[in-house]
Amino acid sequence: MSRIADFGYCFGKRVFSISKNLVMHIERRDFLSTLTMASAATLFSGNPLLASLAPKKEKLGIALVGLGYYSTDLLAPALQLTEKCYLAGIVTGTPEKAQTWKAKYKIPEKNIYNYQNFDKIADNPDIDIVYVVLPPSMHREFVVRAAKAGKHVFCEKPMAPSVADCEAMISACKTNKVKLAIGYRCQHDPNIQAYMKVAKEKKFGKVMMVNSAAGYLDNRTTHWKQNKKLGGGVMGDMGVYALQGARLATGEEPVSVTALASTTRPQIYNQVEETMMFMLDFPSGARAACQTSFGINMNHLQINYEKGWLKMEPHSGYSGNKGSMSDGTIINYPIQNQQAKQMDEDCLAIISGSELIAPGEEGLRDIRVVEAIYKSVETGKNVKI
Amino acid sequence: MSRIADFGYCFGKRVFSISKNLVMHIERRDFLSTLTMASAATLFSGNPLLASLAPKKEKLGIALVGLGYYSTDLLAPALQLTEKCYLAGIVTGTPEKAQTWKAKYKIPEKNIYNYQNFDKIADNPDIDIVYVVLPPSMHREFVVRAAKAGKHVFCEKPMAPSVADCEAMISACKTNKVKLAIGYRCQHDPNIQAYMKVAKEKKFGKVMMVNSAAGYLDNRTTHWKQNKKLGGGVMGDMGVYALQGARLATGEEPVSVTALASTTRPQIYNQVEETMMFMLDFPSGARAACQTSFGINMNHLQINYEKGWLKMEPHSGYSGNKGSMSDGTIINYPIQNQQAKQMDEDCLAIISGSELIAPGEEGLRDIRVVEAIYKSVETGKNVKI
Numbered sequence: 202m203s204r205i206a207d208f209g210y211c212f213g214k215r216v217f218s219i220s221k222n223l224v225m226h227i228e229r230r231d232f233l234s235t236l237t238m239a240s241a242a243t244l245f246s247g248n249p250l251l252a253s254l255a256p257k258k259e260k261l262g263i264a265l266v267g268l269g270y271y272s273t274d275l276l277a278p279a280l281q282l283t284e285k286c287y288l289a290g291i292v293t294g295t296p297e298k299a300q301t302w303k304a305k306y307k308i309p310e311k312n313i314y315n316y317q318n319f320d321k322i323a324d325n326p327d328i329d330i331v332y333v334v335l336p337p338s339m340h341r342e343f344v345v346r347a348a349k350a351g352k353h354v355f356c357e358k359p360m361a362p363s364v365a366d367c368e369a370m371i372s373a374c375k376t377n378k379v380k381l382a383i384g385y386r387c388q389h390d391p392n393i394q395a396y397m398k399v400a401k402e403k404k405f406g407k408v409m410m411v412n413s414a415a416g417y418l419d420n421r422t423t424h425w426k427q428n429k430k431l432g433g434g435v436m437g438d439m440g441v442y443a444l445q446g447a448r449l450a451t452g453e454e455p456v457s458v459t460a461l462a463s464t465t466r467p468q469i470y471n472q473v474e475e476t477m478m479f480m481l482d483f484p485s486g487a488r489a490a491c492q493t494s495f496g497i498n499m500n501h502l503q504i505n506y507e508k509g510w511l512k513m514e515p516h517s518g519y520s521g522n523k524g525s526m527s528d529g530t531i532i533n534y535p536i537q538n539q540q541a542k543q544m545d546e547d548c549l550a551i552i553s554g555s556e557l558i559a560p561g562e563e564g565l566r567d568i569r570v571v572e573a574i575y576k577s578v579e580t581g582k583n584v585k586i
Numbered sequence: 587m588s589r590i591a592d593f594g595y596c597f598g599k600r601v602f603s604i605s606k607n608l609v610m611h612i613e614r615r616d617f618l619s620t621l622t623m624a625s626a627a628t629l630f631s632g633n634p635l636l637a638s639l640a641p642k643k644e645k646l647g648i649a650l651v652g653l654g655y656y657s658t659d660l661l662a663p664a665l666q667l668t669e670k671c672y673l674a675g676i677v678t679g680t681p682e683k684a685q686t687w688k689a690k691y692k693i694p695e696k697n698i699y700n701y702q703n704f705d706k707i708a709d710n711p712d713i714d715i716v717y718v719v720l721p722p723s724m725h726r727e728f729v730v731r732a733a734k735a736g737k738h739v740f741c742e743k744p745m746a747p748s749v750a751d752c753e754a755m756i757s758a759c760k761t762n763k764v765k766l767a768i769g770y771r772c773q774h775d776p777n778i779q780a781y782m783k784v785a786k787e788k789k790f791g792k793v794m795m796v797n798s799a800a801g802y803l804d805n806r807t808t809h810w811k812q813n814k815k816l817g818g819g820v821m822g823d824m825g826v827y828a829l830q831g832a833r834l835a836t837g838e839e840p841v842s843v844t845a846l847a848s849t850t851r852p853q854i855y856n857q858v859e860e861t862m863m864f865m866l867d868f869p870s871g872a873r874a875a876c877q878t879s880f881g882i883n884m885n886h887l888q889i890n891y892e893k894g895w896l897k898m899e900p901h902s903g904y905s906g907n908k909g910s911m912s913d914g915t916i917i918n919y920p921i922q923n924q925q926a927k928q929m930d931e932d933c934l935a936i937i938s939g940s941e942l943i944a945p946g947e948e949g950l951r952d953i954r955v956v957e958a959i960y961k962s963v964e965t966g967k968n969v970k971i
Contacts, residue, residue: 409882412797412875414890461844461968465871478865478875486850490797490863490875497794497890505799505884512886581967583846 261548262289262327263355264312266319266343267335268298271357275519276334277306279540285548289327292319319343323350330355330548332384336425337432341366344381348373353551355544357384359437360564364572367565374561382547382557383564387445389543391534392522396504396511400452405527406507408453408487413446413502415439415517416476416494422469426495434473436462436574440493441567442517446502447481447489448566450511455481455489455570457585460577465496479574646933647674647712648740649697651704651728652720653683656742660904661719662691664925670933674712677704704728708735715740715933717769721810722817726751729766733758738936740929742769744822745949749957752950759946767932767942768949772830774928776919777907781889781896785837790912791892793838793872798831798887800824800902801861801879807854811880819858821847821959825878826952827902831887832866832874833951835896840866840874840955842970845962850881864959 263286265272280288290312291302299313312327322328331347332355333340340361347354354374360383361367374381387393400408416439425431426438434440448454464475476494483489492499502516502524513524513532519539524532536542550557570586577584648671650657665673675697676687684698697712707713716732717740718725725746732739739759745768746752759766772778785793801824810816811823819825833839849860861879868874877884887901887909898909898917904924909917921927935942955971962969 410799410801410877410879410884412799412877412886412888414795414797414888416795459844459846461865461867463867463871463873476873478873480846480863480865480875482846482848486848488848488861488863488877490865490877492795492797492873492875494795499795499890499895501797501888503797503799503884503886503888505882510884583966 259285261286261329261353261551262312263287263330263332263544264290264292264314264322264328264352266292266331266333266347267339268293268295268302269334272332272334275540276332276544277302279538279544282538282541283545283548285545285552286330289329290314290322290325292316292322292331320346320350322347322352328352330551332544333357334384336428337362337437338425338430340432341370344370345373348377348379348381351377351379353380353382355382355384355547356561356564358441358564358567359432359571360561360568362432362437362568364565364569367561367568371561371565380547380551380557381561382550383559383561384543385445385559385563386519386539386543387442387517387522388449388559388563389546390522390536390539392513392524392532392536393449393516395532395534396502396513396524397449397452399504399506399511399526400450404506405509405511407485408451408483408504408506410505411447411450411487411489411503412491413443413450413489413516414492414499415442415446416492416497416499418498419495427469427473429472434477435475435493435495436477436571437568438493439495440477440491440571440574442500443491443493444479444481444567444570446516447483447491448570450502450504451483451485451487451489453483453485453487454566455483455586457482457583458570458573458577459583460574462578470495474578477574477578479577481570644670646671646714646738646936647697648672648715648717648929649675649677649699649707649713649737651677651716651718651732652724653678653680653687654719657717657719660925661717661929662687664923664929667923667926668930668933670930670937671715674714675699675707675710677701677707677716705731705735707732707737713737715936717929718742719769721813722747722822723810723815725817726755729755730758733762733764733766736762736764738765738767740767740769740932741946741949743826743949743952744817744956745946745953747817747822747953749950749954752946752953756946756950765932765936765942766946767935768944768946769928770830770944770948771904771924771928772827772902772907773834773944773948774931775907775921775924777898777909777917777921778834778901780917780919781887781898781909782834782837784889784891784896784911785835789891790894790896792870793836793868793889793891795890796832796835796872796874796876796888798828798835798874798901799877799884800827800831801877801882801884803883804880812854812858814857819862820860820878820880821862821956822953824880825862825876825956825959827885828876828878829864829866829952829955831898831901832868832876833955835887835889836868836870836872836874838868838870838872839951840868840971842867842968843955843958843962844968845959847963855880859963862959862963864962866955 292314294316331352333343334357337359426433460479462474464470475496478492481489500515502513504511509527511526573584573586677699679701716737718728719742811818845864847859849855860881863877866874885900887898889896894912896911958969958971
């Protein structure tokens with residue numbers, strides 16, 4: 202009863218979904234009759250029994266926080282393709298952007314927020330999920346505020362600049378009984394799942410060595426990626442893909458790391474690293490050599506097992522990830538839109554109350570290693586994780 | 587005149603090729619009439635003018651020192667295919683092996699030596715070249731003894747366990763005016779030369795990142811490769827291929843290295859490392875991540891340039907090295923026998939007095955890095971080279 206009590210009561214003609222900072226008012230008539238009404242799924246999420254009984258909301262409303270390149274060029278277009286969610290609102294610090302988006306995507310004025318009035322989103326039943334697409338240094342604040350507003354949260358990678366931030370974000374979402382998914386596209390990609398499966402099923406025996414590289418030539422100079430205070434540096438950005446290449450290829454968490462940071466463009470990369478190379482040890486004895494850079498176009502993964510190999514190129518691209526194995530197996534699943542697939546699957550998990558593919562804990566696993574990598578660079582030594 | 591004087595005098599009916607420990611007697615009649623006579627090429631090598639005038643010896647006589655697997659299964663068969671040299675003699679500590687080889691390859695008794703009487707090879711005109719195929723710890727001794735015997739020297743890789751050894755070997759060969767070639771197959775392979783050329787000609791701009799791995803599962807337990815005193819450890823053996831992948835791909839010498847040694851079979855690898863991972867920095871800003879292991883089957887190379895990529899797999903095998911480039915170019919030159927090509931080309935360089943493809947100095951370049959790698963493992967830090 203206590204779990205049910207956490208999630209909602211029928212009370213006369215209204216249903217109150219009660220959590221610490223969330224009171225949603227839903228007309229009973231609407232509650233029973235419509236599948237598109239906001240918060241119905243939210244109301245029942247987290248409780249499998251209730252979820253199975255609850256009317257399913259077909260499309261959850263997403264509010265994008267931060268309207269930079271990734272929101273503009275990738276998430277918003279993807280949200281035109283999604284089946285389980287739609288672009289319901291925006292949160293931006295730039296009024297001009299608000300007007301452009303409002304017109305382009307027919308977003309109601311009431312679903313447009315700025316960073317100051319953002320917390321009022323708690324009262325907006327159109328918004329089920331807040332997707333935080335801000336610079337990493339702002340993730341903690343906005344994830345916590347979204348959680349306190351009773352909204353489920355999607356958070357872009359890197360999850361945050363520190364383990365402490367990640368833990369605070371996970372804790373806030375738990376306390377407020379909302380889900381937290383990290384915007385990891387790759388784990389939703391069947392091409393990536395294919396090599397994760399090889400490790401899990403030990404198709405070629407144990408994983409012995411992984412080579413994983415992810416980078417691109419970034420010619421911007423004043424983006425958050427070049428700014429330390431905003432959570433920049435290649436390690437959290439592209440580096441997480443190189444790291445995931447190793448983590449997902451082994452199915453293990455590394456126990457130690459040795460890392461080297463460097464730059465060939467010190468005039469630009471004077472606050473954060475342009476390139477990071479790191480070597481990981483895993484509990485099974487598997488090892489990985491990973492490289493990431495804002496100065497090098499590269500995206501490849503090679504896994505050498507006891508009795509074979511698997512290679513991917515690209516392995517963490519927005520599209521076209523593909524690979525082959527030593528037994529002749531080809532990995533080449535076409536995906537219409539990675540971001541749409543990611544958001545749809547995360548929404549489905551929220552609607553059905555099932556496990557998220559990449560919850561906050563998965564983001565934390567990466568940041569734990571990222572933090573150790575920076576410590577290794579700082580000390581010039583191998584660092585236990 | 588002094589150079590000519592170093593190499594030989596016509597003296598009545600005889601030609602004396604004089605260096606510190608070498609006096610070769612050659613009938614003048616034979617000297618003028620035959621092309622297969624031993625030492626004629628030796629006599630004129632090192633002086634382009636004399637070399638061009640000298641009668642060319644078509645086939646130089648090689649004596650293999652050490653009749654282990656590599657001599658038995660690879661070099662001796664290759665010497666049945668060579669056009670510029672032939673198996674003229676053997677040096678072994680095992681009388682039974684001597685008898686087997688004598689019968690199999692019709693080696694005259696006078697061309698068979700043991701480690702004690704080896705120095706008498708100085709008086710044997712059949713032997714132009716001594717090929718040292720012993721455990722690395724014995725390379726210095728036998729290269730120096732061969733040089734003192736006035737013979738050109740081929741030395742298997744790794745050249746020696748230390749830079750000091752390499753320098754002593756180079757010095758001894760210089761002093762005795764004989765050539766020293768390292769038994770590097772790869773530099774003779776047109777598939778490897780293809781990617782060396784890409785770096786040299788900057789076909790895709792600067793080299794940015796190299797991934798290079800070379801290893802195999804070695805299940806032997808008491809070979810010199812597992813024995814520290816004999817110069818074992820994977821780094822000098824397979825590691826040199828991983829290292830060369832980076833050196834030849836960049837066309838540069840690394841300036842610093844960070845390395846990690848490890849083993850998953852401590853019961854076997856308790857004296858030397860089973861696996862070595864290392865990261866290299868090059869003067870141009872290029873970087874490399876290399877891995878080598880006696881526990882992992884792997885042999886791949888990926889080069890990421892400013893404007894493209896090149897990948898090889900295998901990149902340092904005995905045969906079948908092949909690759910592709912981002913512009914669609916395929917690298918796939920068939921080679922009948924790598925070792926035969928290596929020995930023929932080295933002999934041709936000796937006969938013609940031209941530069942060796944992989945002289946002692948090239949071996950030294952690798953060992954200088956290998957020494958820094960061990961220092962990095964010992965100190966746990968990045969080491970300048």
